[in-house]
Amino acid sequence: MAVSDTATMGTPSCTDPVALHEWYPISALVEITPGLVHRTQLLGGAISYTRTPGGSRPVVWPSGGEASGAEVDGLAVDHQLPVRVKFGYVWTTLGRPEHELFDIAECDEADRRIQNGGSIMVATSAPRAIENFLDMGHFPYVHTGILGAEPRTEVLEYDVEVTDEEILATRCLFFQPQAALSASDGQMTEYVYRVPHPYCVMLYKSVPTDASRMDVIALFCQPMTEERVRAHNFLCMVDAVNSDTALKRFQQLIFGQDKPILENQSPRRLPLDPRAETPIRADKSSISYRRWLSAKGLTYAVIPATAPSPTPAPTPAPTRSS
């Protein structure tokens, strides 16, 4: 299972063109020390990155023998990979994407607080992390008392629109308790979910102090391997009260509750065959997401719907009679 995790050199193990020709986040820009080597993994291959000394230009390349933390002159690096800086993250690709990265209009508003709420490694596939982010049904059980609380567990019908470019789920309503107050003082909260990239998802939630505006929280997934992901929690909030640290800490609390669940899911790759698991009406957005990935022909980090059932390996006899 962990075979593909051992890549140390810059050869990706991924051969899926859909996954290769896509942009991926690898780090928050501010977390890169200029002049030093940082290493990570993308699609099974090792990549290194840095910022040019004194400057802010990020440089990304397939890892050679350089050690993490070593000094490096970014300007002198050969074989640089394409780079974009967007939403405060450095994005790169191992292929040649014909499209640019998606936009988030709210990021252009002057009073937005934009930051990385944490880049967290999870032992699961990127699509499992996306699907968890799209899912309201787990709020009362995984984010008990914060995003949901028993007995108000109903997922009301919501709308899902699917285009080639993205999935949009609207009118998503869920009961949210007030922290530390009697649960009956909670209220219905409305969410909008958007999936503009196979491994990126965002939610819009109205700002408590200004109903006309929406906070944006996103999960940008860096598929390190098929079964390991670095999830970058992106925050774009209208909040004049809480400190950056408080917003970050809240996001990390929420994600920290999801992580053990994600790591206890099997199989880790997302099965695209609708019969591999048991969807219910509440899973409408996940049903759409799986079909959307299938339609794109994506095979990386998923178990494609058309795949024949895994052929049992020649099972070694567990015991032998004498």
Add this chain to the structure above:
Amino acid sequence: MEPDPSTSWYPVARSDDLPLRHVFQGELLGRELAIWRADDGFVNVWENRCLHRGVRLSIGLNEGRELRCQYHGWRYANRTAGCTYIPAHPADAPARVICNVTFPAVERYGLVWTCDSPGGVAPGDGPPVLAALEAAAPLGLRNLPVNAEPSTVLDELAAYAFVPTGLLAQRTAHDRPVAGSATLGTEELGAEVSVTDRGHSWIELTARMGEAASRVVLFVQPVDSARSVVRGVLAGGADGADGADGAGVHSPERDQMAVLRHHHRELSRLRDAIEDRAARRPSPVPMTPRLQQVRLRPAESALEHDRRDGGRRTGLRVSVARRWDTADAIVAFELRQLDGLLPTPRPGAHIDVELPNGLVRQYSLVNGPGETDRYLIGVKREPASRGGSACLHDTVIVGDVLAISEPRNNFPLRRDSFRTILIAGGIGITPLLSMAQALHWSGHTYELHYFAQSAGHVAFTEILDSLGPDVTTHLGLDPSGTGSVLTRLLSDPEDGGHVYVCGPGPMLDATRNTATTAGWPDHAVHFEYFTNATEIDSSSSFEVELARSALTLPVPAGSSIMDVLRANGVAVASSCEQGACGTCLTAVIAGEPDHQDVYLNASERRAGDRMAICVSRSRSPRLVLDI
């Protein structure tokens, strides 16, 4: 010949790995298992994967009667692993097909045994029965994980050397060190060890030293192609009563400790040697157990109303295991399936019972959560009985076999409100008792009000007692007394609260009217009629057009739509045929139905898009039905 792993039994846990309300994670042949003991003692061995979104059930909650998944709170029943509740859709009963993969389980020699045979059907004769371990209380040794192929481990265990139990015990009793120290082996002690029996996954060894002898059986659990667990059981326990060793009298606990320590040390030494040799061989390919596909259904229909499966089917055979008088004129029957498992009952469900006299009657199940090895019903002798209740009361005795239907649920229980009021009148207590138990055991708040003529008319008191203070009985009230209690109970309609009522017609009407007057919305008041007391008007005649069957049929006065359809060879599902059960609800495409049922609520009646074709008729000269 290699044994077929799907019919071979292997130990996967110790009985004491399953303490109260715990879920143990086991593994067999590359497959993870969630193993848990329900409060009734039953040991469940399930695939360790929630079939909703694949989360390990071993991180779920053992609530004693049901296992709850951590991710979305789906509940699975003890024994059957059938899903009983999907919190995201509180109004719907989960489809019957939603059922986890189960494996058979047997406890023997302090171990939990199973085999790789999904579906829970126990093959063959069960785990091995070994004469050595049958004799006296055997002692379980500490289990020992070994990183090596199970077949090799079994072969190498033949070299296991140990000292007979009696000698170990004697030595501790006299405070002399056992076998000196870890450096002194059994060879030095001169024990003679031989393989005295073996099976495809176990080996029995006997150690002799002078007069003393003891036997150990070592079972090999094949965890994966390169991982095993050795589970040893010592015949005769720590006092060595198994062999001819004639040990003296000493402290049993100290003996036991000494014996366990000795075996653990010797087995660990052997393990190290086995692992050393295994590490020098190429490691075998890991096993890939077949994951069970979810039963075939279109994805979107995982949730459905049970009644769609309706119809008059009494395909299950049960025998009457027990019958007793539970109250004045009420007999309780406990029904058990002749073989295999009964379908999982859910709160509010009923079954059709085919009586010896040919009549079919519906009875609500009284079962609490996790009570999956039997169906419990309560039957009241109706003075005006057409022969149903009288037949059960007078002729059905213990040992009789009855044909019943699978449980159907027209009265599903929501569990998402802060306030749930259950109101029962007389024998109407039965569905509400299953609801009350479900709410009670899953920690939801609720109140059950039971209206009965007298204390002697209160049925199932043992269940009521187990529920405690959430139950109130109201005895001997006349209609106006009942009315004022109902007014009080329902005076404070709560947003998101729900009322469930079952009982005689007049009481039902009173409850529904009181609730409406108090301001409870229709959708918050759930009811089940036992018999439809409304006078049925079948005097009008009209025409039905069957859109999908391209048939137009006249419905004369005195015949129901259902009668006419059946007479013309159109199969329609039905159950009560009194407009009470909802089984025959049919979509109306055009025309104005004349509702005569008691199933639909006011807003559903106004909508006019569904009708109960067993009793309802037409206001318009023509009705177009989606059949």
